[in-house]
Amino acid sequence: MNNIVVSIIMSNYNGFKKLHNTIKSVLEQSFKDFEFIIIDDGSTDDSKSQVLNCNDERIVFVENEENLGLTKNLIKGVNLAKGKYIARIDVGDYWAEDKLKKQIDFLEKNKEYIICGTQVNYFDNNGVVNKSWFSNEDKDVRKRFLSQEGIFEHSSIMFRNIINYREQFQYSQDLDLYLRISFLGKLYCLDEALTFSEINLEGITLKKRYLQRQYQRYAYKYYKQRFESGKDEIDLKEVAILKVRSSFLDRILNNTSMYFYKKYVFNRTLKKNIILWVTPLVISLIIYPPYLLDYLKKLQGIVSK
Structure with missing residues (x-):
């Protein structure tokens, strides 16, 4: 070729x-x-x-x-x-x-x-x-x-x-x-x-969703480092493996939250009545507060536009 x-x-x-x-x-x-x-x-x-x-x-x-x-x-x-x-x-x-x-x-x-x-x-x-x-x-x-x-x-x-x-x-x-x-x-x-x-x-498995969020935090952390100094810890070879830690309670809350989150994704994707997708979303965010913080950041970004 x-x-x-x-x-x-x-x-x-x-x-x-x-x-x-x-x-x-x-x-x-x-x-x-x-x-x-x-x-x-x-x-x-x-x-x-x-x-x-x-x-x-x-x-x-x-x-x-x-x-x-x-x-x-x-x-x-x-x-x-x-x-x-x-x-x-x-x-x-x-x-x-x-x-x-x-x-x-x-x-x-x-x-x-x-x-x-x-x-x-x-x-x-x-x-x-x-x-x-x-x-x-x-x-x-x-x-x-x-x-x-x-x-x-x-x-x-x-x-x-x-x-x-x-x-x-x-x-x-x-x-x-x-x-x-x-x-x-x-x-x-x-x-x-x-x-x-x-x-x-x-494909939205409980474990995958949980780990994605942990790695997203690292991605934004390193983005901030690069923005401030031009390099991040991986560039400087200070990090070989990203360590993801979690407690048993943290995983249980995440898994329960994800059950309702998947219902939210399904109902919203199929354009069902707004109540049918807002309700599981709210339940999901209440059960696992870290997702609520993520969602508030999204809303803040939308409002700022």
Whole structure:
């Protein structure tokens, strides 16, 4: 393959049932000069044969002998990437056919921008049920940092190949990358919904949600350090492993809160009556006060806009 402009990275673990549509949407992009790095993370299903049967020279298939986890796979993918730009896609998601082209056109014309996302259509088994509305201008995206709101959807992003993920972030590795990349250039999100992302409420596990919050705290802590001094503790090699501590009571409260939080996400995503999604949200926030503090920060950010 010659003239690789963008490297697309996808990590897969036992995603056989969802791989077809995702791979198809990538290979059918109107922009053709890319490599598609698919890292299989020790799958035990028939994922490998499905990828190899695609028989497309743009696919770079990497097979791990053991399960390494998402962060290490993303780091490996970026290290292998030959493209000028990096794009990400998760198994189960898919793209509009001109997604890559429109992002590349924007980044080529606007050299001061370092990352570009798109709006997102969220879908489940019944089809598209909701649409994102991420801020698109740089100053508005940065405001969302302060309110700890969603910045980009993983599968929508494309960024210049000058930065990598960090192994210390087992969770929230995307947030850490977005916060660090904001020091290297401007950020933008296209107005069009060119990314389709699967709603997977079963994926919101109690343990995962709890750990995500802990790692998010580190991401913002290091963002503040970089803002104040230009480097953080990881840059200075003072931190090799992020230590996540929790008490038994803390975990119990988090787990109980998450039961109601998932009801809130489900009802709001399906655009049910406001009472049906506000009620479980309020219960969730009362049970686990740290989530209430997070939510108040979001509201403060919205009001300040």
